[in-house]
Amino acid sequence: MASIQLDGLSFRYPGAEEYTLAPLSLNVPDGTAFALLGASGAGKTTLLNLLSGLLAPTSGRIFFGDDDVSYVAGRQRNVAQVFQFPVLYESLSVAENLAFPLRARKFDPLWIDERVRHIAADLAITEQLPFVAADLSLFQKQLVAIGRALVRPDVSVVLLDEPLTAVEPRMKWRLRQTLRRVQEELAVTMIYVTHDQTEALTFADQVAVMADGGLLQVGTPEQIYATPSCEFVGYFIGSPGMNFVDIERLESSLEVSVGASRVGFRPEWALLKPQGQGQLAGTVESIQLAGTDSGAATGVVRLDTAAGRVAVRGKLNVAVGDHVGIELRQHLCFSAQGDLVTAEYD
């Protein structure tokens, strides 16, 4: 296990004008569960390929612990990867699959046997050990793929590229749980790439949000959620994401920071009030039921206001067409460029 340090790392295809991955620096402490979150094209797979040695950096350095591995071949980096679909040696048995990386590196056969059993027990696939890999279900196959990634004792980091993609929907949460448990038990540094924020926020100790080849914010899930560094992150995280309104359009005053031009609030930070109250006035456009709270229906209410459309999460005690007020219990301020502004209030 090792910590990972990225120094000004970037990637651009030869002859391309734009960076696929803009220069970024990152520090992943040893034993962290780290998530790279972003939409397709955000650059997260490129970053993963740089870490695994499939691509060579255009600039910058990669350190595994104290070793500079920027230009070291993949097979010498002690990296393991789990892919979107189970990548196994289909004609071999589960046990042979798990043993493969160890046999390739010439570990003692008895020790290999022991290690394979240990990992299989960790992942609860001991019963499948003698079976041919091709005969397993997708869920089991992916477990074997994860096992193969974990089997080497000297592995610096395990890279996971959207590993839940191919698994049956009702098994996704189980795979997520297994991954989290194994990661904690073995204290393996894991870098998990996904476009699904639920996966990222529930799995990781630290989340990095990426877009268009750039790193937007790194922090704990709570930090990302409560204090997004820019409007994009605020909007991207949460379902529905953060609402943004121009300060001028507010009906009544609100404490805002110096240099702020927009205010952001999460749907759950707002409260519906009778018409005339609150900082915004709106008309209910649609109601989406999500569940109940002490017998009362709750969900997302979408409203049309003078400042644009907003979503509010809470009790569904209104009807479509109602005119209501929206009170912002909590809010954040953003500059004209979309960055978070936290300077002292005006």
Add this chain to the structure above:
Amino acid sequence: MTSLGRRPWLSVSRWLLVCYCIYLLLPLYWLASIALQSNADITGEFALLPQNPTLANFAEIWRNPVWFSAFINSLNYVVLNTLISIAVAVPAAYVFSRYRFLGDRQLFFWLLTNRMAPPAVFLLPFFQLYSAVGLFDTPLAVALAHCLFTVPLSVWILEGFMSAVPTELDDMARIDGHSFGFFFMRIFVPVNRGAIGVTLFFCFMFSWVELLLARTLTGSAAKPIVVTMTRTVSASGLDWGVLAAAGVLTVIPGIVVVWFVRKHLVKGFALGRVS
């Protein structure tokens, strides 16, 4: 892609490939070389390069009605065969890919076994059959005879490709109110352009190259180029130059066809089944 640890350019397989390419090209070069020499040069002093390259042999073919018509005859039945094969195979492949029906698997397999029939077995009956229906010595006879082999292969390849076309396409067309005929001709067939191109390649690959049946079913009227070439003996012995020139001319259509379908070629050899 800049990647580390990629397969080196100079691996054993690469060397083998390079050697094999040379092995492939040498006889073709020699064919072209002979085609560009006069008979005197050919049988005279041996040389690696044509000493006095000339296009006389090609001119001879162009002028000589026997050779020229032979080429036309060959192209005739190849085109006919390809048209017929594709025309009957497309509906059959559509049906195999979209529906199950009584005896479908057996039918499919039986079709494939026809590909396994040695053409020599059919010499006798074909001769009599086509004479009996008055088709002897016509391009249509050869085209139909070749269908025995090209149709099953066409169905096999087309079915593989068509299975990968989602049925949502059919549903959407029906919902849009189009008749089946409209859907089939204007939507489905164009979507399968690549597959049809590959099938064309394989039909061509059989029909253009075959000799035995083409010879048996033709006399003088529809004599194809393959027969004319095997009978080229002039008073002064074998006319190597003209023969070689004719050979060159028969290789060129092949190159043209391959070049046009090259993008679909790999998928075609996977017989449409990408997985």
Add this chain to the structure above:
Amino acid sequence: MTKPYNNKAWLGVLPVLLIVAFSGVVPLMTVVNYSVQDILDFNSRFFVGFQWYSETLQDPRFVEAFVRQLGFSASVLIIEIPLGLMLARGMPREGISASLMLVLLAIPLLIPWNVVGTIWQLYARSDIGLLGVTLNALGLGFNYTANPLHAWITLLAMDIWHWTSLVALLAFAGLTSVPAAYYQAAELDGASKWQVFRYVELPRLKGVLVIAVLLRLMDSFMIYTEPFVLTGGGPGNATTFLSQHLATMAVGQFDLGPAAAFSVIYFLFILLFCWVFYSSVVREND
């Protein structure tokens, strides 16, 4: 895709059925019909049962042609399958070189078979052929028209030149279906090149290799034109294989009965080989 059951689908296969029946079934029935009759001329024919079959199977010329055929087909398979496989592994996957390589390899497959024979005639002859003259200049006394061994080697070289591309292209199609992730994973596992071939590529290639072997087995067993043009079956009978033997009987001698019996035996052998190979290697259907 779950396919609905609909017997009206038979309309779609009707054209195919008609054509193949006309081209195949009817003639085949005729052949079987002739094979059990003694046909002296158009109006006098006598039923003779399996007489022609037993005569053919005991005819020494048939047996010789059959043995030669087996030897030829076996040699062809032993060389072309591994060679094609190795070539496929060396072929570039992308870029203009990939396209050029595909086209180059496909060319021999599209040359009329008699032209293949002609090309090798011009190439291997000891008087005007590049290969022939070169070999003789090296003192090897090469002459495929007189020496049976030389004739065999030339025929094999010609068949390899002609058909290895088919195996290579089939194998290439199989190889390109392997997702890049498998190679990546093997690289990170520290797998050797041999292990990559054995555990990543070979399992994927099984399907296409079966097809390649079937096609080459069948086609080499039916080969007629190329040896006919190159050696005419000679010197003597050295390179007379089954198809040529049959063609001589059927066309030259007009002995319909025995020729028909031979045809049936020929066809059955091919079906038998294919069935044995197919069922022993293929466990699942697609």
